[in-house]
Amino acid sequence: MDELASAARQDPVEFRRNLLAHNPRALAVLDLAVQKAGWGQPMPRGKGRGVSLQFAFGSYLSQVAEVAVDEKGNVRVERIVCAVDCGLPVNPKMIDAQIQSGTIFGLTAALRGAITIKDGRVEQGNFDSYPPLRIDETPPIETHIVASTADPGGLGEAATAAVAPAVTNAIFAATGRRIRRLPIQPA
Numbered sequence: 531m532d533e534l535a536s537a538a539r540q541d542p543v544e545f546r547r548n549l550l551a552h553n554p555r556a557l558a559v560l561d562l563a564v565q566k567a568g569w570g571q572p573m574p575r576g577k578g579r580g581v582s583l584q585f586a587f588g589s590y591l592s593q594v595a596e597v598a599v600d601e602k603g604n605v606r607v608e609r610i611v612c613a614v615d616c617g618l619p620v621n622p623k624m625i626d627a628q629i630q631s632g633t634i635f636g637l638t639a640a641l642r643g644a645i646t647i648k649d650g651r652v653e654q655g656n657f658d659s660y661p662p663l664r665i666d667e668t669p670p671i672e673t674h675i676v677a678s679t680a681d682p683g684g685l686g687e688a689a690t691a692a693v694a695p696a697v698t699n700a701i702f703a704a705t706g707r708r709i710r711r712l713p714i715q716p717a
Contacts, residue, residue, distance in 0.1 A: 532699045555615050559592040562613035567594035580699025582692045588683025589616035595696035599704045603716035607669045615676035616683045626673040632689030633671050638662045640694040643713045
C-alpha cells in the first residue's frame with residue numbers, strides 16, 4: 531500500500547484514508563493509531579515511522595512502528611503503537627496482552643526469523659537456535675482499543691501479521707530503502 535501511496539505522491543496515511551471512506555471501523559483504527567503515534571511530526575535523521583492496517587479474524591487493527599536505522603543499516607524498533615477494533619471489548623487486559631505477544635512474535639520473525647536447511651534438515655530446533663526478542667530488544671508497545679458494540683472478533687495472530695509491514699514502511703521512511711524480504715538484513 532505504501533508503494534502505491536509513494537507512486538501517487540501521497541502520504542501513506544492520507545492515501546489509506548482516501549480509500550476508507552466506506553469503512554468507518556478501519557478508518558477509526560487508522561486515525562487512532564496515527565494520532566497516538568504523532569504521525570506527521572518530524573523524526574530525526576535515521577529514524578522513521580511506518581503504518582499498517584488490516585482486517586483479520588473479524589477485527590480491525592492498525593500499527594505504527596518507529597524505527598532507528600544506524601549507518602551500517604542495523605534496525606532497532608523503538609516503539610509500536612497499535613489501535614484495535616475487535617468488536618465489543620470483553621476483556622481489555624487480554625486484548626492488550628494479545629496485541630503485545632503477537633507483536634513480539636511478529637517482530638521476531640521480521641527481524642531474525644530465518645529458517646535454514648542443512649543436509650536436508652531444519653537447523654533451528656528450539657528457542658536456543660531461533661531466539662525470540664529478549665526484553666531489552668522489545669520496544670514499548672501501546673495498545674489503544676476503539677470502543678465498539680460490534681460482535682467480538684479474534685486477536686490471536688492479528689498483530690503478528692501487522693507489525694512487519696509497519697516496520698518495513700518505517701525503514702523506508704528513515705532510509706528510502708524498500709524491504710521486500712524477511713528477515714530484515716542490514717543494508
